Amino acid sequence: MxxxxxxxxxxxxxxxxxxxxxxxxxxxxxxxxxxxxxxxxxxxxxxxxxxxWENFSKAIEITNYWGAFFNSFLITTGAVILTVFTNSFVAYAIARNMKKRSFQSLYYYFISAMFIPFPIIMLPIVKLTSQLGISNQVGLVILYTVYGLAFNVFLYVGYIASLPEELEEAARVDGCGPWQTFWKIIFPLLRPINATVAIFTVLWTWNDFMLPLVILAEPEMATLPLKQFALQGQFNTDYTLAFASYLLAMLPLLLVYIVAQRWIISGVTRGAVKG
Structure with missing residues (x-):
């Protein structure tokens, strides 16, 4: 010392x-x-x-682990890709036009959505998805993208505000339009915050129980949290198999977090600072 x-x-x-x-x-x-x-x-x-060790093999068999894993992977991957591409572009439009009252109002409108409890809008959402015929994985991906918009816009706007506007001015001089400027200049600079948003979306989507429960219409579409719920009975629960299934579901998230953790700290730190 x-x-x-x-x-x-x-x-x-x-x-x-x-x-x-x-x-x-x-x-x-x-x-x-x-x-x-x-x-x-x-x-x-x-x-x-x-x-x-047999607990893990039994848990895999009882929960149809690989089928549920594929459903969770499909929904999570779709939600992450759609969230990153759409939410970043919405936030970019807001961040670069915050001096306009309409965009300020839009920003606070999105932020206010974070304070609306899901049970309040749950039944209308279930009815709407049923009427539109999207009570499936596609509907879940869309819902996760929309519900994550409020928090993600909050992160993205703070991060984008820290990027110098001179980069875009130089791109406009070279003849780039707003669309080209975003995808060729700004989006590559968003890697840290994109990784942060992606990790938060993965954690939320992979572990979510309520949305798949009320949205998915067919049992074969069930995600891992829904399959794990089958191990918990009203009068009896096999805790050894249940906890084995929890570990099996947790391992993919642990690997993802280990790989991307350095981006999370960088993205949240810079996203909290406005230039």
Missing amino acids: AAGKKTNWSGTAALIAASSIIFFPLYLTVVIALKSRDQLGESILSWPNPIV
């Missing part, structure tokens, strides 16, 4: 406490997923002996 520097014990204690809050539920999930039903009667904190 360098001379003259004191250990920040309060900060260290806070860091340990925060780490424990995150680690303890994860540890319980892993332990329960590796136990047999008989071992659950023992101490819940004890490590399983023997380890029951």
Whole structure:
């Protein structure tokens, strides 16, 4: 330890406490997923002996894991692609015209949508999607794109405002229109915030239970959260299989986050600063 520097014990204690809050539920999930039903009667904190790896294969079979995984992957991928391309362009139009009252009003209109609880609009949305014939994966992708617009516009506008407008002026001098300017000049500069929005969309879409529950009309369209719900009965729940399925559903998200975490910090930091 360098001379003259004191250990920040309060900060260290806070860091340990925060780490424990995150680690303890994860540890319980892993332990329960590796136990047999008989071992659950023992101490819940004890490590399983023997380890029951069969829980994962049974969970895969009962939940039709690969079919549900494909549905979740299809919906999440579609939502991420459509969200990034459409939300960024909407935010760009607002960010570069914030001096106009109409665009200011539009910006605050989108922001206000973040404070509307989903149950208030749930029944009208279910009826509308049914009438339009989009009670399927396509309808879910559209809904995730629209519902994410409010928060994503908030992030994008702050980030785009930090980009120098001289870049666009130079593009206009070279003969580029607004569409070419955005896709050739601005969009490549949005990589950090695009990654941030993409990660938030992945986490929300992959883990969401309510929208697929009320929108999807056919059982074969079910996503992973819906299939996992089948493991929870009214009078009995097989916790070992349920927690094994939770781990199986969590692993893809963990890999995505590990790969893209550096973009999240960069995107949120720059998105909070307006130039």
